[in-house]
Amino acid sequence: MQAAPEPGKAGFNLSKWALDHAPLTRYLMVVLMVLGFAAYFQLGQDEDPPFTFRAMVVRTYWPGATAQQVAEQVTDKLERTLQEVPYADKIRSYSKPGESQIIFEIKDSSRPAEVANVWYTVRKKIGDMRGTLPGNVQGPFFNDEFGDVYGVIYALHGDGFSYAELKDFADDVRQQLLRVKDVAKVDQFGVQDQKVWIEVSQKRLAQLGLDFNQVLQQLGAQNAVESAGTIQSPQDVVQVRVGGQFTDVEQLRAMPIRGSSGNQLRLGDIAEVRRGYIDPPSVKVRFQGKEVIGLGISMAKGGDIIALGKALRVATERIQGTLPVGVTLAQVQDQPASVSSSVGEFVHVLIEAVVIVLGVSFISLGLHKGGRFGWHIDYRPGLVVGITIPLVLAVTFLAMNYFGIGLHKISLGSLIIALGLLVDDAIIAVEMMVRKMEEGYDKVRAATFAYDVTAKPMLTGTLITAAGFLPIGIAKSVTGEYTFAIFAVTVTALVLSWLVSVYFVPYLGTLLLKVKPHDPDAPPHELFDTPFYTRFRRVVGWCVDHRWITIAATVGIFALGIVGMGKVQQQFFPDSSRPEIMVDIWFPEGTSFAANEAVAKRVEARLMQEEGVASVATWIGSGTPRFYLPLDQVFPQSNVSQFIVLARSLPERETIRLRLPKLLAAEFPEVRGRVKLLPNGPPVPYPVQFRVIGADPVKLRQRADEVKAAMRENTNLLGVNDNWNESVKVIRLEVDQAKARALGVTSQAIAQASRTMFTGTTVGQYRENDKLIDIVLRQSPDEREAISDIGNAYLPTASGRSIPLAQIAKPVFGWEPGVMWRWNRDYAITVQGDIVEGLQGAT
Incomplete structure (x- = not known):
């Protein structure tokens, strides 16, 4: 078999240029490696990627009015005004006796830089129509910091101290915590006026x-x-x-x-x-069975959560020394520890991936017949590929630092995905060099030949692979913004891997690859005349000769894949691997705070007795603050309490999660209990939801009850309820x-x-x-x-x-x-439910 003719030298050969400027190539390789790994330690670290919350909460009070009066005279007028705001998308609201709350969301396509101007417009437009509301209305009050994350929460407790005295201590602690670097704000929870x-x-x-x-x-x-x-x-x-x-x-x-x-x-x-x-009390916070004042810490934008955690540990140790005897500052939430664990897990997976890739590279590129045991491995081709992995990662870290992409669950996952792809180009380039050197080419000629023959196909393949992630990069949605780093990091790593393969790999090949002895007078020859390639060529030939059978088999396998895909349970974002379990208990609408508190204390005591539980934090009369970015937040209301149950380990978390629903149903039948894990992406309140919309609340209630009855007949659904609750x-x-x-x-x-x-x-x-x-x-x-x-x-x-x-x-x-929900200015009842264990919602 004759060798392929050597390509002409019509174009620029980057590999040859790198070899001709070897000192510069060496310098760039060392400098990029050092700067890249220095950039790794400069990257901001957080649990989730930066994410702009496009939601504002508008609260209004009208003492003495019924829920329907509030809906008609307050909520509807505010919603009508909000519809005129630029980028207005979803307007959800509920009206209770004397209270209106609107959750106003703008379109996902709005640019993050425009969101602040939209909130200013909301305030201005509502301020202009304020005079059309009833005379004794209080508000509206605006909350556009709805998405602030309190990644670190402390509990301040003092035996024998009153709430007023604890509040004084909390004010002093807050003042000191605000001085810590990267602390944006410190809010207090559970304070009783x-x-x-x-x-x-x-x-x-x-x-x-x-x-x-x-x-x-x-x-x-x-x-x-x-x-x-x-x-x-x-x-x-x-x-x-x-x-x-x-x-x-x-x-x-x-x-x-x-x-x-x-x-x-x-x-x-x-x-x-x-x-x-205040009587009845406002939201109360408890930790490990004791009433406390919570201190939630929100990190400044672009900060490093791990560095913040270290600084807070030093600060709290100093603060604890200044507090009176009997007053303790305990940590309820520790996001820095979760992020540190995620980064450690990435490093562990990275090492595993590098070892696997190196092993495959050493075997696939260096395994040859001969030697003492019949086979031997030439480690040099695998070593060239092995060096490219840290080099590509280092340059990727440098690019991430330049474009402001920090280390978080999405970017770390993207790097792990990219590991399996970034070695492809290097393997192709090294394999081509090895093959040509075995055919008799010298190192330089083999390196330049590899560029002429493989550079453009490799670039085409790299860009096609990168294009597979393009839908994520151009998605104008909350999910697209949240997962944008998958596109940015993966594409960056792939393009850089191509550059490394055509610029640095030829240089490394000329240094490390060994030219095998051969007859200098023999003409170049092909190596694809082994028994393996002969059999492989025979199979390919049969497929070409029987092309219609091959096409039919391909279409059939593709059709089977489509059918099989329909049998696979769909879930875009799986549950997170954090150890927390969220437990909600709901009472009938109109339940007093005292009744809520009495049952919540009993539930708390029972949860603390469960094996594997490290701590229990309780919010009575409200859901927890946003300690985790994708948390589905529960608003303050007297008929709900929420618990953060922290398991000692992930296996124990699963055991507790499976045990708790039966425990709540058996021991606390007076409440509607719900056990859930933290999500990994944008929150979905329930996996199954049906929204019934209409203008007449009475007829709407009847239709919603019919939907609820139909859902309860489905054996795969649990805890079916609706968001209008009871009268x-x-x-x-x-x-x-x-x-x-x-x-x-x-x-x-x-x-x-x-x-x-x-x-x-x-x-x-x-x-x-x-x-x-x-x-x-x-x-x-x-x-x-x-x-x-x-x-x-x-x-x-x-x-x-x-x-x-x-x-x-x-x-x-x-x-x-007791409560009337609306959706885009229409009354709407959402009938919702959980699914049985073993199924997963398409969320």
Whole structure:
């Protein structure tokens, strides 16, 4: 067989140029290797890639309104305005009695740089239409930092210390943590606002001829901060101050109250005045069975999470030494440890991959017949390929550093994918050199021949492979932005591997490859005349001669592949390998915070008894903050609690995850429990969801119940529920307007009096240093804790006398929607459920 003719020298040969400038080639190889591995240690490290949250939360409060009134008068008007915002995409909202919350999402195609301007537009447009909302609406309030990740969370606990004292310690700890490099912000969770409670017995007031309005007016008048003017003397301006404001609780107790007959009483004689906390409590945080204040730390953009973790460990050790005895700072979440583990796993996999690639290269390129044992391995071709791996990785790290791509789960995974591809070009170039040297070419001629023959085909193959990742690179979606590093890192590594193969591999080949002895007078000859190649050529020839059979077999195998693909369960993002298990417990809509807290404590205690559990963190009345970027966040509401169960290891995590659903169902039947793992990509609330949309809430509820019944009949679904939950109890006061008018009482006065009696009315603020503490007036506990107490309530009239509320109003018990969700301005009920173990949702 004749050798292929040597190509002409019509074009530029990069391999020959590299060999002709060997000192420069050596210099570049060493410098790029050193700079690349130096760049590796400069890359920012985080758990997830940088990701722009295109969602804003708009919250509005309208005290006293029903869920439907809020939906029609507040939520709908805000949604109508949000539809006019540039890039508006999805508008989800829920309305509860007295509360509206809208989650406004803009299109995935919006550029990250434009998102801040969109949020400014939202504020401006809603500010312009604010006057069309009902008069006593509070807000709207905006949260465009919805995507902030609190990768490190600490729990501050103090035995024997009050919430107020813990809050002071937490403020000091926060101030010190903010000084740590790369800390962007530190937020506190579980803080209970202080209140000064004035609890008055209405029966006692009626006996003394006083009413709530009198007490309110006198408290407000004395504690007000008003300008008393200034005295303009010929030389000075002297400020005039009026004393009387409360500076401690004793002064409040000693405040004189004028009775209807003119006699004076001390406030402490007719009411219990005490300092306490918000009631019912706001979100509470617990860790390992103890109430704590959480401190969530968010890293600055572009920071190194591992370096931040080291700096925080040093800072917290120093801070712990300054805290009083009994006050401890424990770590709840440690994202730096997770990232460090991921990087360590990558290095481990990288070493394994390099060993495998080297092994395959040594065998496939260097295995020859002959030698002492019948076969021998020439290690030199494999060594050339082995050197190219760290060289390509080093240059890839340099490119990642230049383009601002850090180390995270996506880029690390991309590097592992690229490892199997970046050696292809080097193997082709080395194999061509070895073959030509065996045919009698010298090293330089073999190297230049390899470039002429293989450079363009290799580049074409490299670009075709890179084009396979192009859909990820050009995807205008949340998923595309999240996974962009797969495209960027893989394509960069592949293109660089081609450059290394045509520039550095020929130089390495001339240094390391060994020319086998041969007859210098013999003409070049082909080597494909061995028995293996003869049999292989015979098979190829048969396929060509029977081309239609070959084509039919190819199409058949492809069709079988398509059919088989349909049998494979689909899931774009698998669950993460983090050790946390998320446990949610949901109560019926309208459940009190106290009932929630009581059950949550029992669940917490039971979870801590489970084998393999390292720690349990509990958020009562809310979901956890975003400690992990793709977390599906649960908003604050009194009927939910969420637990972070940290397993000691991944095998134990799986054991616990499989055991917990049965445990919750058997031991806590009063709640709807849910056990889930953290996702790897953008969150999906439930694997199976159906959205029922309509304009009439009553008909919508009926249709959703039909969907829910159909889903419950499917044996592959578990925990089927809907997001409208249950209706809530309500007492409506049907007022006899004729009697009310005769007594000079309005519906507004009745509502205000009822609120003061049962919830409390803020009558002023107690000022203590830089704190403002609300002073709240309400009835004593024995007159407001039972539903029947509303029938015994007293109401002040225009004449100053108090009359029983039942004299002019009739309490009627009823039901009303507790929460009403909407989707793009239509009422929408989402019916959802989990799937049985062994199946996976196409998420």
